[in-house]
Amino acid sequence: MKNRGNEILLFIALVVVFIGLILFYSDKVSVGEVNNFVDEGSIALRFNTSEPHWDHMPLTYNWNEECGEWNGNFTNKIRTALQEISNVTEGVITFEKLSLIEPDIMFICDASQYYSKGLIIAEAESFSYGNIFAPSKVYIYGSGECKNRPTTIIHEVLHLFGIGHTEKTEENLQDIMFEKKYDCKAYISNETIDYLKGIYN
Numbered sequence: 001m002k003n004r005g006n007e008i009l010l011f012i013a014l015v016v017v018f019i020g021l022i023l024f025y026s027d028k029v030s031v032g033e034v035n036n037f038v039d040e041g042s043i044a045l046r047f048n049t050s051e052p053h054w055d056h057m058p059l060t061y062n063w064n065e066e067c068g069e070w071n072g073n074f075t076n077k078i079r080t081a082l083q084e085i086s087n088v089t090e091g092v093i094t095f096e097k098l099s100l101i102e103p104d105i106m107f108i109c110d111a112s113q114y115y116s117k118g119l120i121i122a123e124a125e126s127f128s129y130g131n132i133f134a135p136s137k138v139y140i141y142g143s144g145e146c147k148n149r150p151t152t153i154i155h156e157v158l159h160l161f162g163i164g165h166t167e168k169t170e171e172n173l174q175d176i177m178f179e180k181k182y183d184c185k186a187y188i189s190n191e192t193i194d195y196l197k198g199i200y201n
């Protein structure tokens, strides 16, 4: 009788594991469906270019909880930064906030990393398949000095469009793509704007 009891316990344990696996995979499947939906809705907007590029618009984005708690509200800075990129490109680049686990751009606020990252305010982590950009991340470790303009976030998001750093010259003293120091009035250069509009128009 004792062995029989063990068998029943083993059977129950297997059932629990089986149900757990079903729940685990059904969660994965539903996330995949969300992504497929985003892709299907934008098939008509494929861009014909050999440059590295996103293959759809709008780009989806989301942020982690800490972005909402931090510094009063960091989410306003993110929204303002994305709006500025949309504005200067005259609406050819657009963004949509969706509660996805893996949006095109995930903003991850993490103040605890500020010192271990050597006082870096933010960094971009870009992924791509061939020349097509894949879901990427912007990490934000500090708020920076500019109170009114989210220059750092604009800078990092532009990296996710393949925009690299700009050399400082006499003519472009406020280019937002300088590697180190750019001031609060830093702007997105005409060269960058033309490049983006050329791809996503």
Ligand SMILES: [Zn+2]
Pocket (backbone or CB within 6 Å): 155, 159, 165, 178, 179
């Ligand atoms: Zn940079």
